[in-house]
Amino acid sequence: MFYKLYPRDQIKNYLLIDVVLTVFLCYCVFRSDTALGLWGSLLLLLLYFVSFYFALWCRGGLLLAAVLSGLSAIAVFGVYIEPSVLMFGIVFADLLGRSKSKVHIAIGSGAIAISYLLVFLIRQEPLLETSNAIYLPVMIIQTVYPIVIYIKEKAKSLQGELDEANEQIAKYIQQEERQRIARDLHDTLGQTLMMIKMKSELATKWVDKDSALAKRELSEILDTTRTALKQVRELVSDMKFVSLPSELEHSAKLLHTAGIALSIEDLEKPPLLSSVEETMLALCIREAMTNIIKHSRAKRCTIRLETKDHVYGIHIADDGIGFTGQGDGNGIPSIMERMKTLGGSSAIVPSPEGGTRVSLKLPLRRHEKEDAS
The missing domain is CATH 3.30.565.10 (Histidine kinase-like ATPase, C-terminal domain)
Structure with missing residues (x-):
C-alpha cells in the first residue's frame, strides 16, 4: 500500500527529507494565525500534498501542472505567513528536474523565480533589503536546481545505457570466444583425431597380415596423440x-x-x-x-x-x-x-x-x- 503513495526507487534518498520538510511546513502553517483561517490553510495544504503526489508519479505535462499548482500554494503561504515558506519550493524544484522536457523545466524554473518576486511585491518588501538578503541566493539556487537535477538524471540514464551496452558487448565477446574455440577445435583437433581414426583403421587392417606395419601405424598413432595433447594446451593458452x-x-x-x-x-x-x-x-x-x-x-x-x-x-x-x-x-x-x-x-x-x-x-x-x- 505504501509503495502506491511513494515511489519505491526514491525511498532511500528522498523519503526522510520529504517527511522532515512536510513536518516543518505543517508546523509553520498551523503555528501562524493568518487571514487564511484554519480551513483556508487546510485547503492550501491539501493542494500542496495533491500537487506533491502527482509530481512524484507523473512526467510530462502533468508534472509541470503539479509543480505550478504546488508552487502557487507555497507562494500563497509566503504572502500570508512569511517569505521563508518559499524555501519549501525546493521540493518541487527537485521533482521538476525529473522532467524529460527542457521546455517544461524552463517554464517551471521561471515560475519559481516569479513566485519569489510576486510574494515580495505583494508583501511590499524589497527583495534586496538587508533583512531579506538571504532570499535572493535561495531563489537563484531553486531556479537553477531543476537544471542540475535534469543533468544528473540524464547522466544516470546515459550511464545505465552504457552499462547495458557494456553487458551486451560482454555477451557478444563471450559468444565470439565460444565460436572461436569451436572453430579452432574443429580446425585443429578435428583434423588430428581424423588422422588417428584413419591410422587406427590401417593398424586394424595390418595387425593380422603384417605386424611390422601395424606396429608402425600404432607408433604413429601414439605420436599423433601427443600432437593432439599439445594442440589442446595451445588452444587453452591462445591461438598459436x-x-x-x-x-x-x-x-x-x-x-x-x-x-x-x-x-x-x-x-x-x-x-x-x-x-x-x-x-x-x-x-x-x-x-x-x-x-x-x-x-x-x-x-x-x-x-x-x-x-x-x-x-x-x-x-x-x-x-x-x-x-x-x-x-x-x-x-x-x-x-x-x-x-x-x-x-x-x-x-x-x-x-x-x-x-x-x-x-x-x-x-x-x-x-x-x-x-x-
Whole structure:
C-alpha cells in the first residue's frame, strides 16, 4: 500500500527529507494565525500534498501542472505567513528536474523565480533589503536546481545505457570466444583425431597380415596423440601462429595417409604476410584439406600459390565428387569468416573438370618484418 503513495526507487534518498520538510511546513502553517483561517490553510495544504503526489508519479505535462499548482500554494503561504515558506519550493524544484522536457523545466524554473518576486511585491518588501538578503541566493539556487537535477538524471540514464551496452558487448565477446574455440577445435583437433581414426583403421587392417606395419601405424598413432595433447594446451593458452610452409607440409602427410596425391605449385617467392594473415590462411588450407579427406573421395589434389596484381591467391582443386553444399559443419563458414576478417575473399565452387575448387584471395599490404632490427 505504501509503495502506491511513494515511489519505491526514491525511498532511500528522498523519503526522510520529504517527511522532515512536510513536518516543518505543517508546523509553520498551523503555528501562524493568518487571514487564511484554519480551513483556508487546510485547503492550501491539501493542494500542496495533491500537487506533491502527482509530481512524484507523473512526467510530462502533468508534472509541470503539479509543480505550478504546488508552487502557487507555497507562494500563497509566503504572502500570508512569511517569505521563508518559499524555501519549501525546493521540493518541487527537485521533482521538476525529473522532467524529460527542457521546455517544461524552463517554464517551471521561471515560475519559481516569479513566485519569489510576486510574494515580495505583494508583501511590499524589497527583495534586496538587508533583512531579506538571504532570499535572493535561495531563489537563484531553486531556479537553477531543476537544471542540475535534469543533468544528473540524464547522466544516470546515459550511464545505465552504457552499462547495458557494456553487458551486451560482454555477451557478444563471450559468444565470439565460444565460436572461436569451436572453430579452432574443429580446425585443429578435428583434423588430428581424423588422422588417428584413419591410422587406427590401417593398424586394424595390418595387425593380422603384417605386424611390422601395424606396429608402425600404432607408433604413429601414439605420436599423433601427443600432437593432439599439445594442440589442446595451445588452444587453452591462445591461438598459436601457424606458418604456411609447415601447414603445407602437414597437409601433404595427411593426404598421403588418406591415399590422396598432393601437388603444390609455388610459382614464386611468397609475399611478406603478417602473423595473423599467415595463420588465418594456413588454417583455411587446413580446413580445405579436412573437407577433401572427409567428403571429396578424391585421388588427386593440387594447391597453387601465386601473387598477381597485389593479391596473394591460394587455389586448391581436387578431382573428387564435387561441391554439394555447405552442410551443417563449421568448415566452409570458417573459411569464409576468416577471409572476411582479413579483408580478403573466398570462393568454393564445383570445378568444370569435376571435383571442387577453393580460391582464397588476400589483398597485399606492406608489413614491416616483425624481427627487423
